[in-house]
Amino acid sequence: MTRNFKEAIEHRRSYYSLSNTSPISDSQIKEVVDTAVKNVPSAFNSQSTRTVLLLGDHHKKLWNIVKETLRKKLSADNFKSTESKIDNCFASGYGTVLFFEDNTVVEELQNAFPTYSDKFPVWSQHTSAMHQFAIWTMLEDAGLGASLQHYNPLIDEEVIHTWALNPKWKLVAQMPFGTPLEEPGAKEFNPLVGRSLIFE
Numbered sequence: 001m002t003r004n005f006k007e008a009i010e011h012r013r014s015y016y017s018l019s020n021t022s023p024i025s026d027s028q029i030k031e032v033v034d035t036a037v038k039n040v041p042s043a044f045n046s047q048s049t050r051t052v053l054l055l056g057d058h059h060k061k062l063w064n065i066v067k068e069t070l071r072k073k074l075s076a077d078n079f080k081s082t083e084s085k086i087d088n089c090f091a092s093g094y095g096t097v098l099f100f101e102d103n104t105v106v107e108e109l110q111n112a113f114p115t116y117s118d119k120f121p122v123w124s125q126h127t128s129a130m131h132q133f134a135i136w137t138m139l140e141d142a143g144l145g146a147s148l149q150h151y152n153p154l155i156d157e158e159v160i161h162t163w164a165l166n167p168k169w170k171l172v173a174q175m176p177f178g179t180p181l182e183e184p185g186a187k188e189f190n191p192l193v194g195r196s197l198i199f200e
Contacts, residue, residue, distance in 0.1 A: 003141055012137045013187065015145025018093035018178030023143035026055055032142065033097060036134040043123035044113070048105040049131045050169050052098040058163075062098075062174070063091035065158050066151050073154070090149065093178030097135055098159070100169040101128050128172045136175060145180035148173050 003011060022029065033051050042048060054062050067086050071079055090096070101124045110117040132148060139146050152171040160167055 008137050008141045012133075012140050013145075013184045014147040015140075015177075015180045015184060016089040016147055017181040018089065018145055018176065019181055020092060020094050021179045022094045023179060028142065029053065029055075029095065029139070029144075032138045033135055035138065036131050040127070040130045040134050042127040042130075043120070044109055046105050046109055046120075046124070046127065048102050048124050049127050050100040050102050050166075051131070051135075052100070052163060052165070053095065054098065055095040059093070059095045059176075060091060061162065062096055062159070063087075063176075065155055065162065066090075069151070069154050069158065089147070090174075090176040093176040094144070095177055097175040097177070098171065099128050099132055099173045099175070100165070100171055101125070102166070102168060103170050104166075104168045125172070132173055132175065139175075139177050143179070144177045146175050146177035148175055150174070 030053060033053050037049060037051055040049070063086055067083055070082055070086075074082060106120050106124050109120045113120075136146050136148065150173055152173070156171045159165070159171060160169070
C-alpha cells in the first residue's frame with residue numbers, strides 16, 4: 001500500500017510479533033534501504049551512515065550472536081525470558097537492518113572543522129536516527145512490521161568480525177522486520193500543549 005507522507009508517519013509502529021515472510025521482494029527491500037542511504041540528509045553532507053541488510057541465514061546468525069552473547073552475561077532464569085523474546089520477536093522475522101556510523105568520516109570532519117569537534121559525534125547520531133526513521137516508515141508502508149533494538153555495544157565486536165566489516169564502523173541499532181502477525185495495541189499520546197509551540 002502507498003500512503004501519503006503524513007499517513008505513513010502516523011501509521012508507523014513497533015511490531016514485535018513477526019513472521020519470516022515478506023510481502024515484497026528482497027530487491028524491493030534493498031531499494032527501500034538504498035533510497036534512505038542516498039537521500040536522507042546529514043550534517044555537512046557527511047553521508048556517514050552505513051547500513052547492512054541481513055536476510056535468510058545471515059538474519060538468523062545475527063540473533064544467534066545476540067542470544068549467545070547474552071547467555072554468557074545473564075543468569076539462567078533471566079536468560080529464559082530474554083531467549084523467548086529474541087526467538088519470537090526478532091529472530092522470527094524475515095530480515096534485519098543494521099545501522100552503523102562511520103567514525104572515519106566523523107573524525108575527518110572533526111579535524112577539518114575543530115570549532116565543531118565535539119558536535120560531530122552528536123550530529124552523526126542525528127543522521128543515523130533519520131535513516132532509522134525513514135527506513136522504518138518505508139518498510140511499514142510496504143506491508144512489513146519492524147522494531148528498533150539496541151544490543152550494541154555487547155555484540156559489536158562479533159558483528160564486525162562475522163561479516164568482515166570496517167572496524168571503524170560503530171553499530172548504532174538493529175531493526176528486525178517481517179510480516180506482522182498481530183497489530184500493536186493502542187498508542188498513548190501526551191498532550192501537544194507545551195510540546196509544540198507556535199508564535200504568530
